[in-house]
Amino acid sequence: MSLFFTYNMRNLLTRRLATVITAAGMAFVVFVFSSVQMMAEGLKKTLVDTGSFNNLIILRKGSQAEVVSVVDRQKALIIETLPEIGISPEGILLSAKEHVVLINLYKKDGDKPSNVVIRGIDRASLLLRERVRLISGRMPLPGSTEIVVGSAIQKRFKGLSIGEKLRFGLREWTVVGIMDAGNTGFSSEIWADIDTLMQTFRRPFYSCIVFRLRNPQDFSSVKEKIEGDPRLGLMAKREVEFYREQSEVMARFLKILGNSLAIVFSIGAIIGAMITMYAQVANRIQDIGTLRALGFQKRDILMGFLIESIILSLVGGVVGLIFASLLQFLEVSTLNWQTFSELAFRFNLTLGISLKAIAFSLFMGILGGILPALRASRINIVEALRMG
Amino acid sequence: MLILKLLFRNIFRQRLRTFLTVLATTVAILAFGFLRTIIDAWYSGVEASSPARLITRNAISLTTPLPISYKDRIRKVKGVKEVSYGQWFGGIYISEKNFFPNFAVEAETFLQLYPEYIIKPEEKIAFLRDRKGCVAGRKVAEEFGWEVGDTIILKGTVFPGEWEFTVRAIYRGAGPKVDETQVFFHWDYINEGLKKTYPTRADHVGFFVVGINDPRRAAEISLEIDSLFKNSLAETLTETEKAFQLGFVAMTEAILITIKIVSIVLIIIILLIVANTMAMNVRDRLSEYATMKALGFNWPYISGLVLGESIMISLTGSLCGIVLTFPASKIFVDAMGTLLPVFYITAETLLLDLLIALCVGVLAGLLPALNAIGVPVQRALQRIG
Secondary structure, three states: OHHHHHHHHHHHHHOHHHHHHHHHHHHHHHHHHHHHHHHHHHHHHHHHHHOOOOEEEEEEOOOOOHHHOOEOHHHHHHHHOOOOEOEOOOOOEOEEEEEEEEEEEEEOOOOOEEEEEEEEEOOOHHHHOOOOEEEEEOOOOOOOOEEEEEHHHHHHEOOOOOOOEEEEOOEEEEEEEEEEOOOOHHHHEEEEEHHHHHHHOOOOOEOEEEEEEOOHHHHHHHHHHHHHOOOOOEEEEEHHHHHHHHHHHHHHHHHHHHHHHHHHHHHHHHHHHHHHHHHHHHHOHHHHHHHHHOOOOHHHHHHHHHHHHHHHHHHHHHHHHHHHHHHHHOEEEEEEOOOOEEEEEEOOOOHHHHHHHHHHHHHHHHHHHHHHHHHHHOOOHHHHHHOO | OHHHHHHHHHHOOOHHHHHHHHHHHHHHHHHHHHHHHHHHHHOHHHHOOOOOEEEEEEOOOOOOOEEOOHHHHHHOOOOEEEEEEEEEOOOEEOOOOOOOOEEEEOHHHHHHHOOOEEOOHHHHHHHHHOOOEEEEEHHHHHHHOOOOOOEEEEEOOOOOOEEEEEEEEEEEEOOOOOOOOOEEEEHHHHHHHHHHHOHHHOOEEOEEEEEEOOHHHHHHHHHHHHHHOOOOOOOEEEEEHHHHHHHHHHHOHHHHHHHHHHHHHHHHHHHHHHHHHHHHHHHHOHHHHHHHHHHOOOHHHHHHHHHHHHHHHHHHHHHHHHHHHHHHHHHHHHHHHHHOOOOOOOHHHHHHHHHHHHHHHHHHHHHHHHHHHHOOHHHHHHHHO
């Protein structure tokens, strides 16, 4: 077997141009396959990481996003008296009434606006989001027209550095801080004081209530209590669950797109490999004849060529994957259809995607190599030797 | 003519190789055409927009409503012909998977402003008379098997509750670019419901559609409308329908760019495959080219032979791809249903397919042609032995 391996490697090295072209084709396919998967995964991860498992979010029944949800003040009071809500060591009730509005801001590149989330925050909002860190400045004072800006938004949109003023809702808002929440949705938000915000927009209701459970196992009983209360008309979800749902449409679209592209591309790459391998077989009929005359079995020849094609595709797959992994340093931002607001996220390479990509390249190698290898193994010894 | 004969003979010499290359090109061109059409679909709203329509919405964002009282003030602006208004309803039909856009609109003026939605006169009257009536696009009606007279129920996401509608009319688009997957119903019906459940949200609309007499004055009229509401509680932003739709496209630009990059990668892959085939062909025939050179054929002739073959292969593949695009897109459209409002292959896409095939053919043949020209006669002939 080792003899065959070196024989194959040398062959690949001798016919360098064909090898490089074929492997490059495979590399492109694997690159496209993994990058689209990484995009879908990154979007999902960003949104799932946004939520905390022990946080519950309360919304109006049937609403799919915070923006369209309405929770009246009285109902909010009923919710906040639930005994299952946790309390911080400092004695603060870990429950936040929040208000979410979308506003149009202009991106630094180009003059087209995009929708950005403005979240009116309560006293406990920051405590409930462990991922959010203030990287410079301070939080807005209660009752003031001050805002903190998420780092992803600050990078992309005009006029959001500390000290700059933003005008919306007939008021001027001063940027007093920049917050970073890693790769989560909060990096794409702007936070302001809830009471000022609600008054600015003349909206006398909350969008949602978020609270921490005192006991994690209380989830189902609390959910039942809230959803079964006919006064409320509200629903309760784990925050992680809520954010995962918001990634669904987009992630599914990207996955379908990625998979169908991968199928089409792989047909091209398999054919490319096939052409190369057929040519290899045709050029080496004499070699094959000699090998058979020396006593190698048909099976050995078949395996030999198959291995060659697999090596080719593996090289392509690994190269494609390496290039795809470089995408992880890239941050992209797009409008999430479900929330109708801007969301920045990174490409995310998971072990699953890497394994899938390698398996995919193996599959292409085997499929592209099997027919030519079969032909090679069926060559008649005498005729092959006579060709010389 | 000899060159053509030689060309054809050469193409059919390595039948399997040629066939595989043509197949790969076919698949790639098919996919390229698809991606282009998907990008076109993204822009379909922009394409279908009329220069004689302006959209006025809340300057804060599209999700913030405007008071209905603005209608009459906009109507008074000089140059405004008609004003209609509407609201994204976002209702769900049975399950979230059955997505289609649905709007509550002021029906009479709305249909006047959108003459591209063609409705039978008697159905139109029936729709206008029935406050619970709705008008559905041809595609969405076909998808769910609705007929005039059927009752449908939409679950509100923006406006809570279950809302019952009667299909009173089915509209067709005036051209292939018109979206036939939308459903429109009466804003009054929704508003009456809101007055009972959420009185503070009633009497507000999502957007105004402003029909103007002279498209050339669009910018002026937009500014005038916006200045009416400057420094009010709900400031407006008025733009042409085209700019409004382009705004939507720009918001999902990242995905659009991805698709564009992918389609370029696709072209590179075809290029690699054809180049590979040609490189191998030339390599096999080096001694022949040496012989031809020895016989006195000049370099344009020999390179023409190689380039001609490569162009022929890529063009054949591209033509097959173009022919297959039509049945394939039919299957695709049927499978996607209302998710894809407009899927329409343009002549531009087809021309682009051909142009790409031509470029690929030339580029792929270039290096091999150079090889063929540069072959040292003596050494190549020696190899024949």
